[in-house]
Amino acid sequence: MWLQFDQGCRRIFFRCEQDVYRQGELLMSVGGSRNNKHNTKFTRSIPIMQTLAKSALGVAVAAAVAATSVQASESLTMDPSLTFTYKNYYFDENNKGAGATSGHDWSHALIADFDTGYVNGLVGAVVTAGYAGPLDVDSGFATNVAGGSDDNQDDAISGFQQAYLKAQHSFSGVDFEGTVGVKKRSTETYSDSGSRILAASSTGYDLSVGFEGVNAYFTEITGVSERDASTLSGDFYGNGVKLDYLRIVGASYSYEGLDLAAEYGNSKDYAKQTFLKAGYGFELDDMSSVELDVRYGRVKSDQPFNDAKAKYYNLNATYNYDNAYVAFGYNNTKDGDYNSDYFDGEHDKFNSSLSLWEDYAEEGEKAYVLSAGYNFADQGFSGLTWDVWYGKGTDAKQINDFKRNEYGSYVNYAFDGALEGLSVAWFYTNYRARGDVQDNSTLGGLSDLDINRLYLTYSVAAF
16 A cells, blocks of 8 residues: 655655656655665565464465355456566765765666456455666665675675465445555555665555545564565564564544544564644645645654653645645654664654655754645646755754755656656755764764666566
């Protein structure tokens, strides 16, 4: 399920993730300079059938498959699809700080996505497999492929990124859905990273029930695979300690422009998060509309003898006019540095419009973002969009004389006609941070960065 965030700069970044994931090009959330925050690699594989055997949902899906097989002699309906995607990415990072590392990663990938659809409208399966290899990667700067087994060469990665069963059923106006296996997941407080040429994923199961605008869901995660590794699934850790599971429960409600969402997650013995959101949108006339939302997030340690906690408030407003929009977002973090990690690795999600190149979430930090975008459909370029933004943060409690800012741009063009399936995109960010970092700040250093990323994606449907 792809969640929609239409306010502030999250409109830009989550739309980018939607655009590129569906064509093989996940941009991120955006969090790029946090890429090497965790270096843990997971190599122990967990067989998918073992996961299914431990899941009540797996049993239910298996029963549904058996029931469908019995009915197959009478009638069988399905709508399978197979899509091949080629991706060619060039990432360049110029770090202007003293002693800092700059470099580039030019890699490509081939991905196959197979979806059975829903057999008899009830059950199905999805399998995604991909290969990514280096074309020209600076030593020590691999981002789209593995870090390399020697000092000069970076290693290709390959394997399955998704392998899961899915089921759905409607009864008296109530919709039931479920999945079990390895897939890319995203909720209000959690997201498997899609910022690289191959996406990260997680092992577990998901249940949801919907009725007249109300949707409730539950997710349990027991394993993960990283975006720069070949492993289908592995254990996950918090501060080097193996964790048993992550459980997330949430609900949403939508009615005539009003949108409400609430979510709670707990990675046992590591972290607990709570998220609340209320939004309202209304039309001014046939050409223009306004969207408003307020968000609240709270994180608290679930580790013994650790009482660390933090919270943030996020306010957003968007004005839409025809094919253009302008948006403003404000974020204030209190009580501590907001760390949105449920565990080590690139699976975090700071659900704020101030989740830019960095998460603007230091203790005491006041931050705002101004963004704008335009769809050039009326100018004869139906596949061309352009988004720009400027973000600024000040007053971090543990950083003397602190200030940081960034401006960026994302241009995407999806071809049609004979070149349908081909898209090209350019992402640019200029990030600058200043201040005297204290020992107990989690920012991990201040930097001056210029980031350029070029994406070429081509998808073709076999059937």
